[in-house]
Ligand SMILES: O=C(O)C1=C[C@@H](OP(=O)(O)O)[C@@H](O)[C@H](O)C1
């Protein structure tokens with residue numbers, strides 16, 4: 001198949017209202033918990049991305065009826081905690097680490113065996129972080145030297161454990177909580193830094209007794225979930241590209257309505273403000289148990305910062321975009337404590353450093369971050385290595401470059417942000433598909 005490359009050309013002020021698609025984390029969880037509940041859950045704002053559709057397709061393979069009733073709208077006909085049926089073919093999670101790791105926990109407690117597979121990128125991502133603590137709960141999951149595919153053996157009696165995560169990861173926490181639904185006794189997860197708490201909030205919304213606070217969650221097994229309707233907020237991580245782009249392109253003003261503002265997701269907002277950005281939040285409200293608000297962002301001169309290490313988990317997917325902001329800010333930006341970036345869809349420290357250098361930026365990699373000295377961007381050719389967030393970040397860089405940027409291998413943007421090229425072009429990006 002022909003590789004999809006983009007060309008991002010220099011541009012001027014960005015303007016307009018940008019409605020970014022639904023939150024990826026919430027969409028995955030809405031399908032999973034909807035499937036395990038008793039009754040029909042109506043999900044609105046579902047992300048029509050490849051990652052979240054893969055999760056829905058896996059659940060359908062396991063016997064769950066999921067009706068598409070409109071764009072971003074699903075009715076999940078829950079089968080109850082013990083209603084899933086084994087599939088006789090592998091379950092394909094596509095590109096989604098979230099899908100595979102959460103499903104590993106969910107499937108560990110079933111009576112049947114399953115095989116979880118993924119694409120080339122997902123097949124290189126570490127899975128022992130979930131299989132080891134799940135094994136301590138009594139699960140049996142075989143990996144290929146710690147990598148997918150995962151052979152999940154069913155029919156095990158799980159027992160709750162108290163587990164302190166070695167690295168902050170909402171995916172690992174969630175996998176253990178989902179296995180904990182099937183376990184005897186209590187499952188408690190303690191985090192080194194608090195991470196997004198969507199699994200906890202959504203379990204509570206589905207009526208499962210759970211105690212949680214930042215950095216800690218505890219539940220006991222063998223209750224029931226009652227179907228509930230879910231409004232998925234717009235994804236802050238998708239909004240992030242527009243927050244950075246409008247901040248750095250002179251003359252810009254963008255409005256991003258109804259963006260999810262869960263405090264465990266908004267680290268980039270604080271980082272950009274610390275750099276001097278002009279971002280306002282209006283109409284703050286609650287929607288489906290989550291804080292949401294409209295973001296208004298205007299151009300402002302940015303300066304480099306030492307990023308507080310404790311903000312890292314709250315902006316874990318936003319570093320590629322932050323690196324672009326830092327490369328055009330005045331002075332030096334220093335990122336530490338972000339080694340997790342090396343095990344995402346690509347090694348995001350190495351991929352960003354190689355790409356930024358190729359277009360004339362000054363960046364030095366460190367094992368757990370980078371040092372970036374702001375300046376101007378010439379342009380050239382960069383590789384996204386099939387990583388959606390890298391591709392979208394270089395689209396921002398192209399706007400500010402002297403000569404434009406060709407970005408290789410952008411098809412995976414459809415995993416998290418279908419329609420990005422159209423939305424970005426509508427507000428002023430000069431972005432197109434390369435021949
Ligand atoms: O739980 C989730 O929905 C996610 C958690 C994060 O991963 P980690 O748990 O590996 O930090 C994040 O990078 C990913 O995009 C989504």
Ligand SMILES: C=C(OP(=O)(O)O)C(=O)O
Nearest residue numbers: 095096097098099317344
């Ligand atoms: C890391 C990401 O997702 P996942 O782990 O689900 O592949 C991401 O979306 O940036």
